Amino acid sequence: MTAARIPVTVLTGFLGSGKTTVLNRLLRQPALDGTVAIINEFGAVGLDHLLAESSEESFALLDNGCICCTVRDDLVATLKAVHARSRDGALPPVRRVLVETTGLADPVPILHTLAVEPALSALFAIDGVVATVDAVNGPATLAAHAEAAKQVAVADRLLITKTDLAGTAAVAALEARLAQLSPTAGRLQVRHGAVAADQVLGCGLEAAGQGAGLAGWFEAASLAADRAAAQCGDPACGHDRHDHRHHHHDAGPHHGISAHAFVIDEPLEWDAFAQWLDYVTALKGEDLLRMKGLLHMAEEPDRPLVVHAVQHVVHPPVRLDAWPDAERRSRLVFIVRDIDREVIERTLARFASIDTGRMARPASALRVA
């Protein structure tokens, strides 16, 4: 008998943005009973009613030398120990794990470790990535630190904290910035960590794929990506999506991060699509911050496939039992750093044999539907 994998929520966010405050409030809720919190810094946090483990920074670099593909030995060891102790009765049964990253951490090595380390991927499943963004310091932090922008870009849910300390105009401006950096993430304003468990648990794409939320998720993400592309929001740049000149923000507040959404009007062949995925993750993985897709496959047209990648890591695709809505077309959303829409189009055409004429921007496509 295979036991269900234990869901892991990764809680990230820049230094002082309110991660621990959120964690403490969450752990008091009954929905979090049986949760182990792993605090990714030196020293355990002494919260008496919960099981807190500490995990010291120690990175093991893989042969390819890419920082996003490091395996966090510390996390592997901690999670294996948690599982073993729970199995042996030394801990109460563990129903969920919450990993709080350090404020300066790139969360991707943690996601990578959970996804590719066989000892973990058999026991644990990533439930979602939650990032806190401070309404007061967030804008400056996002402008100055690429790590902060990356935390936002890979998140499934963004918690805007400290809105009690910021004016409504500042919060609205931050919301707009976040929508550009991470159009696929749901946003929520949170004061003093007060967030309900069901607003952050199960917020990842896999969880959405279980229910009817998936279609809505794609529609919202696609529209947001299209809006972000339509109006860059960086006053210095005057970018317009009808302007096809190359457009980079290396030094700007977006750190070159942008989103592209596609609707593909033709069933895909898995082998060809997988070949494209291999190509793009091998060559551009570091800049492919997030890719999520609902795919109409020629092999099983009635049962769409959910695919999900974070940098070089492609999660095992999940086949749904049915389409979540009436629209039977593939939908793909990419959050990338310095990868032009045209590059995705060109490589999809070349490797996955998709006619570029059948790839549409979703805003217009969805309006027609």
Ligand SMILES: Nc1nc2c(ncn2[C@@H]2O[C@H](COP(=O)(O)OP(=O)(O)OP(=O)(O)O)[C@@H](O)[C@H]2O)c(=O)[nH]1
């Ligand atoms: N006014 C106000 N203060 C908050 C809010 N959320 C968090 N804080 C305060 O902000 C400070 C930092 O919060 P933490 O939860 O420790 O932030 P963190 O992200 O865990 O910090 P690091 O672990 O240093 O990265 C604390 O003093 C919190 O009480 C909020 O919504 N409003």
